[in-house]
Amino acid sequence: MADAKATAAQLTEQDYGDDPLKVRTTDTYQNEYVQSFVEKWDELIDWDARAESEGDFFIEALRARGAKKVLDVATGTGFHSVRLREAGFEVVSADGSAEMLAMAFENGRKRGHVLRTVLADWRWLNRDVHGKYDAVICLGNSFTHLHSDRDRRKALAEFYAALRHDGVLILDQRNYDMILDDGFKSKHQFYYCGDNVKAEPEYCDDGLARFCYSFPDGSQYHLNMFPLRKEYVTRLMGEVGFQNVTTMADFQETYRQDDPDFFIHIAEKLHPDER
Template sequence: MTADHRSGLRGPASTVQEFGDAPTEVRESAHYKHEYVQTFVDKWDELIDWRARYASEGRFFVDQLRTRGVTSVLDVATGTGFHSVRLLEEGFETVVSADGSAEMLAKAFDNGMKFGGHVLRVVQADWRWLNRDVHGEYDAIICLGNSFTHLFSERDRRRALAEFYAMLSHDGVLILDQRNYDAILDNGFSSTHRYYYCGDDVVAEPEYVDDGLARFRYRFPDGSQYHLNMFPLRKDYTRRLMHEVGFQRVDTYGDFQSTYADDEPDFFVHIAEKAYLDQEDAE
């Protein structure tokens, strides 16, 4: 992708998020396009802190992919490109970076050049029609950064998972993460900020939560603030959907650990394998 093509991803710069007069009633899967405005995207890396994120997650994702012999990866929620760049740095042969936000993709492309001189292969795509916009078959698909919770209807979630499943090789793997919404819904919000949103002096916390909405507020040192409306997925519900779409085995980690108390982790990571299992292996 050339710089000219990259710049063509951006439309007129938007600086104001649009939630209307009743922001807690905004519960639509496509609304994220009005949430990731240019000024918010420009601050996103302050929230992540690439260097701190690199240290906190260690080699977890790289090792999970390596042990399964993965060479090609589709990053379906690349955001500003952190994991796509990391995988290219680690020598994975094929990495394609997709996102529904043109602003995020432009930032990811810039970050690829900034961190290592990588020319990211970026594609703007809606997960619900992923096979229409992205071509090929992949050993692994990653959907990270709590991105799957932008889908508000079960129909959309099933459709997206089915699209992921269809684009994987016969023994492919899907890695998908989410906030620990179980703990937020049942016990209230708390966060160590050790693993995902590591930026200093950036506050990310829920402003409103019910069974159908988690509205998060992000406050930055310069006084600016932004919001994201997301669906509070429960862990076991996500695992069930993965199985029902066809994934044979789903392992779930809490903050990258295989053993955890359900209320402790900030994030869950689901690793769903497509390969067919004999009944004895599945039990």
């Protein structure tokens, strides 16, 4: 793992070998977020547009559950970590990409915050991240970087262990059900708000969703992810031990939204006496 991270830090271009569609392992993410891609990530996100589109959804969801100490396990370039800090939460920012964490730290510094960053692989999260948290957030479709059922179960168990009793996990994902069953038709409203930036699947089957990210300067990057079905994720959460799993769609209740771009799962870790 350490060697892979060191190699990733030296890469300037993505390399999927002779057949990119055969690259279906969790460790792939370590070489996908090359420096040049990370430097363009905020063009894709557009912090101001994304803040406007999602409003205070996550802030309100955390406050409603009494959360104060939050572990952001998919920090990326720091968007949610910074927003939560500005809203008064105590935040620890973790990610598996050293390049992303460096960018997050710099983004935080520009906004007057010193982020507490930790480089951590979710499968061994509690080895590197210490203490207990009121909430764990895993946002930005990041959970789909895990390509095996075993890795997903291990990661969820690590999230569960990092929470206090009565803690909450908030995890989002693309609507892969729609992509697999009906094809891709993103409204590009909520999560990726950058102007003239495209994030679309080049290929998708039951075991791989290969997305292409195209930028105005003509550059392109890819991510190989696993197309998670919504019911699978909610069932997995329950099997790991989470209770009261609620799923929202594009920041709304699912039954009010047709063909949402994203699902947001909110799962509770209840005290044994409350189950």
